[in-house]
Amino acid sequence: LRDSGGMDLCRVVVIDDNPAFLAAAGDLLAADPRCEVVALLSRPHGLPALLHSVGVDVVVTDLVMPGFNGYQSTRLFKQCQPAPRVILVSLFDGPEFRAHAERSGADGYVAKEHLG
Secondary structure: OEEOOOEEEEEEEEEEEHHHHHHHHHHHOOOOOOEEEEEEOOOOOOOHHHHHHHHHOEEEEEEEOOOEEEHHHHHHHHOOOOOOEEEEEEEEOOHHHHHHHHHOOOOOEEEEHOOO
């Protein structure tokens, strides 16, 4: 997808059960002219269909939400064609979380405390 100036846009979905984080992440990404925020979701239900129908480039998702495992969901998102890049965000930080994220196929892992 390109904007009116011919620049490629990155289509992003953000998933988080914290409304304040979801709104802040959406505002931050929407302020970047290179990004198009496709959806802000409090739960990942229906995301595989959304990934298929609108062509999402990046999924930014919380690692832990009620009834949701970010590692397992990353594997599911990566099975979509084309597969989006997946960035896991979490309150938890440490090498074991980052290693598990890498093994699940995530393209990145960011502790929320580092998002400023």
